[in-house]
Amino acid sequence: MRKMEALWAYQEAEVAKNNVETEIRSTPARQQLAKLHKQLKSQQAVIAKLSEDIEAYESQLNKLTDQVGKLEERLQVESSELVTIKQDEESTAEEMTELKGDIERLNREISQGVREAKTLLTEIEKATDDYQTTVRAAGKAKKEYDLLRVKCEEEKEARAGELEQHDKKLAMLAKSVDPVLLERYNKVKQHHAVPIAKIVNSKCGGCNMSLPMVMLKKIATTDGIVECENCGRILYSGDE
Numbered sequence: 001m002r003k004m005e006a007l008w009a010y011q012e013a014e015v016a017k018n019n020v021e022t023e024i025r026s027t028p029a030r031q032q033l034a035k036l037h038k039q040l041k042s043q044q045a046v047i048a049k050l051s052e053d054i055e056a057y058e059s060q061l062n063k064l065t066d067q068v069g070k071l072e073e074r075l076q077v078e079s080s081e082l083v084t085i086k087q088d089e090e091s092t093a094e095e096m097t098e099l100k101g102d103i104e105r106l107n108r109e110i111s112q113g114v115r116e117a118k119t120l121l122t123e124i125e126k127a128t129d130d131y132q133t134t135v136r137a138a139g140k141a142k143k144e145y146d147l148l149r150v151k152c153e154e155e156k157e158a159r160a161g162e163l164e165q166h167d168k169k170l171a172m173l174a175k176s177v178d179p180v181l182l183e184r185y186n187k188v189k190q191h192h193a194v195p196i197a198k199i200v201n202s203k204c205g206g207c208n209m210s211l212p213m214v215m216l217k218k219i220a221t222t223d224g225i226v227e228c229e230n231c232g233r234i235l236y237s238g239d240e
C-alpha cells in the first residue's frame, strides 16, 4: 500500500492548498468585490442604453422640429393667400372654403407636431435624469470597487507565504509518488476535484456505491490504482 499511501498524502496536501485558495477567494471583501463588479457592469449597460435613447429622442425631435417649421411656413403662405383672396372680388366661395380647409388642416398638424415634441422633450428630460443618477451611482461604486480591490490584493499578499509553503510541500510529496499513479490521478482529476475516495463501510466514499467483495479484495491486495466502476474515482482502503 506504499504507493497508494503516498498518493493519498499528495491529495491531502492538494486539498489543503485548495482550501487556502478557496478561503482567499471567498473573504467578505472578495464577495463584496464580485457583487460590485456585477453592479458596475449592469450600471454601464444602463448608461449606454440611456445615452442611446437620448440620442434617438434628440434626432426624432430635430426631425419633428423641421417638419413643424415647414408646416408653419406653409401656414404663413396660405394665410397671406387668404388675405389676398378675401380682397379679390373675383375669387369664388369654393376657393375660399378650400383654402380655409387647408389652413385648418395645417393648424391641426402643427398642434399635433407640437404635442409630440413636448412628449419627446419629457422623455429626454427623464432619460437625462436617469442617466445622471446612474453615472453618479456608478462613480461611487467604482471608487468603492477600487478600494476593495486594494484590500483584496492585501489579503492575498498576506497569505502568499502560506500558499508557497503548500506548493513546496506538494512538490516534495510529488517526488515520492509513483509517476504512473500521479498521471492517472491527474486524469481522474479532470472529472473529480478530489480524485481519490476512501472506502467507507465497503462503499465508495465518492459516490456511495456498495463495492463487490471481489473488488474489495482486489483493492486490499493491489498497491496501485483501482477505480470505482460507478464514478471512476480512485479507491483507497486507508485504515479500513
Ligand SMILES: [Zn+2]
Pocket (backbone or CB within 6 Å): 197, 204, 205, 206, 207, 208, 209, 228, 229, 230, 231, 232, 233
Ligand atoms: Zn464511486
